[in-house]
Amino acid sequence: MRCPYCQSEDTQVKDSRPAEDGAAIRRRRACPDCGGRFTTFERVQLRDLIVVKKSGRKVPFDRDKMHRSLDIALRKRNVDPERVERAVTGIVRQLESTGETEVASDDIGHLVMEALKLLDDVAYVRYASVYRNFREAKDFQNVLGELGDPEEE
Template identity: 40%
Template sequence: MKCPFCSKDNTRVIDSRPADDNNSIRRRRQCDECQRRFTTYEKVETIPLVVIKKDNNREPYERSKIEAGVFRSCHKRPISVDQITALVDEVENTIFNREDKEIPSHIIGEILMDKLKDLDPVAYVRFASVYREFKDVNTFMDELKKILDKE
């Protein structure tokens, strides 16, 4: 492993421990040249996933797109960054556990909405309004009624 500070190749592991609920390994390393320490994470490489968009275009899966959508829907809500990260991790685990090489974007959206509904109803409605492209107030009200009927 190359040192991020001096770019020398001789570094050594001084501590290893599980991270992210045993989904990765956190390693503390020290450079033998400059003696500085840094952290690396080792994760299992997953199968590349392709998302099939509404218009049938295909593009590589990007976690950042899900995170951005969730962050927007949770704006000014009492939801921590850790909760958002955990939600995105859950969605990602569900998607990758399907072991499909391609997945339609609407399935990702539905999985995400199910998880958001449990986390925060307001964030769920915000996400659903964009995702389902609510055309008018009546469509918005119908979705709110569904939530209220379940409570």
């Protein structure tokens, strides 16, 4: 693993332990050249996923980008980061288990909405306002109605 500080390719693993309920390995590393310390995560990746945008453009799936979007929706909400990580891992597993290498961005957005509905109602509404491109207050009322009725959506 290359050192993020000095780019040396000779880094050493100092500690390894399971993370994300055993779905990943967290490794503490040190660089003997510059003395820098950093953490890496190793995860199983069943297949490379390609996201098909609404415009038809195709981009590689980015787990970290999806995680950041959840973090933005959950900003200043009291949700355990471990629950968020489990949600992200669950979404990725769902996407990988479909057997498809290409996935529509709408499908990812829908899975994120489902996860947020279980994590935090306010974050769900925040994400929905961007994902569904709300234009007026009535749009917020509609999504709040969905929260009251779990059969909808």
